[in-house]
Amino acid sequence: MKQAVHFGAGNIGRGFIGALFSQSGYHVTFVDIADQIITKLNEDQQYxxxxxxxxxxxxxxxxVSGLNNMTQENEVIEAIKSADYLTTAIGPNILPRIAPLIAKGLAERVKTTDDKLYVIACENQISATDLLKGYIFEQLDEQTKGELEGKVFFFNSAVDRIVPLQNNEGSLDVLVEPYYEWVVETEENIPAIEGMKKVPDLAPFIERKLFTVNTGHAVIAYLGYLHKKETIDQSLADEEVLKQVYATLNETGDYLVKTYKLDEAEHKQYIDKIIGRFKNAHLNDAVTRVGRSPLRKLGANDRLVRPATEAEKAGISYTNLAKAIASALLFDYKEDEEAVKLQALIKEKGLMETLSEVSGLAAESPITKEIERHYKAMK
Incomplete structure (x- = not known):
């Protein structure tokens, strides 16, 4: 049977990428540190x-089966040696931590086989596979890097599926939205996976997704939190929030249409479709889940700041994006570690220095001044 090794046995890994491999006739070995999930995967062998x-x-x-990368390093290496695909859905921040083990697996693999392996990081991050490849190559000598040539291929991808927090204690079952999209950048003739779409240039797809789905989701979460809403669909039932989300996505849409020559009417339909997905009450998706990790989401290349800086360069309005960034800076949910750190940073260093440190925005930047204006008004 064809083999896929997938790092990340959480709800996204099981409910999206791992599921597609299984439905395409692959045995999926999930790699994670969550002992309870790994044990149950090996006991049940299905979900x-x-x-x-x-x-x-x-x-x-x-x-399906599972391996613990902390206690079963040799077994993970053996799984990598025989895999056809190696994928991740583990969070961009975790990629550097798993790279050394993947590097060991690849180094051993090329000693025993010339079979091709395709590595794809399925993360909400532009060029996530390039980042993973860089972390892996830091662990390899020049000879091994050369031996990977023509045998191990690294492809960037864009992924899109909403998987809310689950009430599935003790169960592997996963609730997911019906819609999904998995786009992989390659012109290689790679083995077909159900639901995977190959494209020669990923940039329009990943930026369209990141600056519509991820930006929109974040804006709803942070505004909903400030409006004391519990879920994403409840937030969108508030006309003020809905209006602000559309205003923000119209700005990101103006940038995308101008940059990638998208059809304006088609993109507006895409925005409507995305907001329609967010209104799905069956997801019961908490604003605190979607808004979590604000430090990462306020990064210079992430869903809020990047479209604002690109819009400024293109001479396009960014005032609603600035308001979205201000709302993220006000996310003070005490059960989220990054939210606590963010509020402590603002208290210690002030808004301007925090934006410089977290988002790479200079104090004299017109975006920073616009954010400050909204922040003071909303606070």
Missing amino acids: NVVLATDEKESVTIQN
Whole structure:
């Protein structure tokens, strides 16, 4: 049977990428540090993916197992040696931590086989696979890097599926939205995976997704939090929040249409479709889940700051994006570690220095001044 090794046995890994491999006839070895999940994968060898619809349709995912990368390093290396695909859905910040083990697996693999392996990081991060490749290559000598040539391929990808927090204690079953998109940048003739779309240039797809889906999701979460809403769909039921989300996505849309020559009417339909997905009450998606990790989401190349800086360069309005950034700076949810750090940073260093440190925005930047204006008004 064809083999896929997937780092990240969480809800996204099981409910999206791992499920697609299983449905495409692969045995999926999930690699994670969550002992309870790994043990249950090995005991049950299957789980259900349930769609967030009125009918609650489900599909059983089979041919799965698990390995703990902290205690079963040799077994993970053996799995990498025989895999056809190696994927991740573990969070961009975790990629440097798993890279050394992947590097060991690749170094051992090329000693025993010339079979091709395709490595794809399925993360909400531009060029995530390039980043992972860089972390892996830091661990390899020049000879081994050369031996990977023509045998191990690294492809960037864009992924899109909403997987909310689950009430599935003790169960591997995962609730997911019906919609998904997995786009991989390659012109190689790679083995087909159900639901995977190959494109020669990923940039329009990943920026369209990141600056519509991820930007929109974040804006709803942070504004919803400030409006004391519990879930994403409840936030969108508030006309003021809905209006602000559309205003923000119109700004990111203006940038995308100008940069990638997208059809303006088609992109507006795409925005409507994305907001329609967010309104799905079956997801019951908490604003605190979607808004978590604000330090990462306020990064210079992430979903809020990057479109604002690109809009400024292109001479396009960014005032609603500035308001979105201000709302993220006000996210003070005490159960989120990054939110606590962010508020402590603002208190210690002030708004301007925090924006410089977290987002790479200079104090004299017109974006920074616009953010400050909104921040004071909203506070």
